Amino acid sequence: MTAPVLEADGVGISFGGVRAVDNVSFRAYPGRVLSIIGPNGAGKTTLFNLVSGVYRSDSGRIRVNGVDATGARPARLAQLGLSRTFQNLQIFGRMTALENVMVGRHLRERHNVVLHLLGVAGGEHATREASEALLDRIGLLSHAHEEASSLSYGVLKRLEIARALATEPKVLLLDEPAAGCNAVETAEIDELLIALAKSGLAIVLVEHDMKLVMSLSDSVLVLDQGRSLVEGPPNDVARDPRVIAAYLGVAAEGDLAGGRMPGGTHAAT
Amino acid sequence: MSRLLSSRYAALMFVALVVIVPGLMLNSSFYLRVGALIFIFGFAALGLNLLMGYAGQVSLGHAGFIGIGAYATAVLPTHFGWNIFAAMAAGVAGAGLIAYIVGGPILRLKGHYLAVATLALGILISMVISNEVKYTGGPDGMAVPRLEVFGFRLRTAQHWYWISGGVLFLGIVAAQNLIESPTGRALRALHDSEVAAGTLGIDAARYKLIAFVVSAVYAAISGVCFALLNGHITPDSASFLRSVELVTMVVIGGMGSILGALVGAALLGLLEQLLAQFHEVETLILGLVMMAVMIFMRDGIVPTLQRLLFSRRAS
Numbered sequence: 400m401t402a403p404v405l406e407a408d409g410v411g412i413s414f415g416g417v418r419a420v421d422n423v424s425f426r427a428y429p430g431r432v433l434s435i436i437g438p439n440g441a442g443k444t445t446l447f448n449l450v451s452g453v454y455r456s457d458s459g460r461i462r463v464n465g466v467d468a469t470g471a472r473p474a475r476l477a478q479l480g481l482s483r484t485f486q487n488l489q490i491f492g493r494m495t496a497l498e499n500v501m502v503g504r505h506l507r508e509r510h511n512v513v514l515h516l517l518g519v520a521g522g523e524h525a526t527r528e529a530s531e532a533l534l535d536r537i538g539l540l541s542h543a544h545e546e547a548s549s550l551s552y553g554v555l556k557r558l559e560i561a562r563a564l565a566t567e568p569k570v571l572l573l574d575e576p577a578a579g580c581n582a583v584e585t586a587e588i589d590e591l592l593i594a595l596a597k598s599g600l601a602i603v604l605v606e607h608d609m610k611l612v613m614s615l616s617d618s619v620l621v622l623d624q625g626r627s628l629v630e631g632p633p634n635d636v637a638r639d640p641r642v643i644a645a646y647l648g649v650a651a652e653g654d655l656a657g658g659r660m661p662g663g664t665h666a667a668t
Numbered sequence: 669m670s671r672l673l674s675s676r677y678a679a680l681m682f683v684a685l686v687v688i689v690p691g692l693m694l695n696s697s698f699y700l701r702v703g704a705l706i707f708i709f710g711f712a713a714l715g716l717n718l719l720m721g722y723a724g725q726v727s728l729g730h731a732g733f734i735g736i737g738a739y740a741t742a743v744l745p746t747h748f749g750w751n752i753f754a755a756m757a758a759g760v761a762g763a764g765l766i767a768y769i770v771g772g773p774i775l776r777l778k779g780h781y782l783a784v785a786t787l788a789l790g791i792l793i794s795m796v797i798s799n800e801v802k803y804t805g806g807p808d809g810m811a812v813p814r815l816e817v818f819g820f821r822l823r824t825a826q827h828w829y830w831i832s833g834g835v836l837f838l839g840i841v842a843a844q845n846l847i848e849s850p851t852g853r854a855l856r857a858l859h860d861s862e863v864a865a866g867t868l869g870i871d872a873a874r875y876k877l878i879a880f881v882v883s884a885v886y887a888a889i890s891g892v893c894f895a896l897l898n899g900h901i902t903p904d905s906a907s908f909l910r911s912v913e914l915v916t917m918v919v920i921g922g923m924g925s926i927l928g929a930l931v932g933a934a935l936l937g938l939l940e941q942l943l944a945q946f947h948e949v950e951t952l953i954l955g956l957v958m959m960a961v962m963i964f965m966r967d968g969i970v971p972t973l974q975r976l977l978f979s980r981r982a983s
Contacts, residue, residue, distance in 0.1 A: 433780065453863055472866065490864070520849050
């Protein structure tokens with residue numbers, strides 16, 4: 400197997416007396432989808448925030464593209480090729496959909512403030528073209544010039560993915576991309592993620608929609624109370640008695656594989 | 669009308685009209701001087717708006733940079749025999765450099781701490797100006813050499829009305845360029861979601877510093893024009909009250925709106941003149957107008973009007 404683009408080794412963080420994430424390790428490989436699941440409050444989003452530099456891990460190491468990125472800020476991680484979306488949308492509401500994606504091209508642009516003041520900066524055309532192509536790819540080109548705050552939730556979810564892709568990442572972290580989306584939108588996201596993985600992108604997914612997780616993932620990591628419980632192929636994980644116990648408290652085989660997840664508020668049932 | 673206000677070229681046309689029409693109609697040097705002052709402080713407010721409305725940072729010491737521009741124009745030729753154009757350039761560059769040096773540590777602070785730090789910076793600059801009596805004339809102020817271009821002395825209010833109007837126009841073009849550029853997008857992104865901007869590779873500290881330096885340069889250019897228009901400057905031009913006035917212009921006119929800074933400057937400048945004859949109640953009425961704007965137009969005059977006009981058209 401090729402070298403991992405993202406390696407988290409024993410990362411963790413405490414908030415006050417609570418060990419929110421404790422000694423969790425995982426690896427993400429090019430062209431493969433790793434899903435992180437677990438009951439609400441298991442620490443999935445916190446783990447994402449640790450890996451993407453929003454929080455600082457107080458233990459372990461993080462490597463992106465083979466480079467040590469422990470304690471790096473988000474901007475540095477973006478340079479190394481890590482990009483992410485957010486569970487609670489972090490859209491630039493007062494900019495148009497197109498401008499949102501154009502911001503994602505930041506690292507691919509030249510930056511000279513004096514030229515920008517004079518209005519003679521080059522490369523604007525390239526940025527616009529690349530961004531329009533991305534909007535087209537996720538089917539939002541018709542919304543390009545609408546202010547983001549006026550767009551619907553499902554549209555914004557996809558817009559965040561386009562924006563993250565605009566950085567041309569090696570590894571993409573998606574925090575519940577299908578949450579709040581209807582069946583059609585979820586299917587579209589499913590399709591998009593498969594195509595992205597095929598193109599060689601490493602994808603790390605936090606998702607409550609078990610159908611999506613089971614169909615998409617090459618590997619599933621289960622978190623429970625901040626600790627890593629099991630990691631393995633989706634079908635093995637779904638049958639694992641420890642996972643079932645973590646979700647239901649009692650063994651109730653079959654429910655997980657059938658796409659039900661009582662712990663998840665957005666479970667597709 | 670909403671298209672007129674929101675479209676880039678329409679905004680420029682609007683400003684050109686606001687400069688040209690009164691310029692041709694007014695022939696009293698008093699009114700031309702009021703107009704020039706509005707343009708000059710509108711220019712400073714425009715720069716401060718880039719910092720407040722786009723980078724989301726507040727500065728309560730911006731008059732300090734006006735003072736640096738103004739006093740460089742006066743002190744360097746008078747005491748050091750500099751060419752006045754070199755002095756003007758040095759004032760602007762110096763303000764930018766000082767903003768760059770102190771901006772780094774100051775902009776790490778957030779909210780109230782940032783406000784207090786910029787406040788201290790402004791007060792520091794105005795204290796230096798007041799205390800260096802030997803060079804600046806202290807609280808009495810000092811004369812500014814007249815500007816001469818090709819043997820033509822620029823000294824009347826009319827000259828400076830047109831010059832500061834032209835400078836304001838160019839300042840608006842530059843600000844529009846910046847906002848539409850990658851730098852402007854980075855600033856607006858930071859303002860909407862700093863955490864998302866970070867994950868896209870935008871270095872927040874760097875861009876806040878850029879906005880701070882650009883706004884300081886705007887303030888210094890405004891200070892240079894102010895000194896040359898007045899022919900005499902006092903430490904008042906760099907005072908804390910002037911800083912507050914600039915912030916007020918930005919907030920009343922509308923943060924994050926290019927025309928807002930100008931409208932705020934015009935409102936404050938005109939009110940000051942209109943109320944001059946009611947001297948005792950001047951500050952009181954000014955305060956009431958500000959409160960009314962803040963209560964009924966919380967986003968400032970220009971954005972509120974834009975929204976009203978836009979929603980009426982849509983319905």
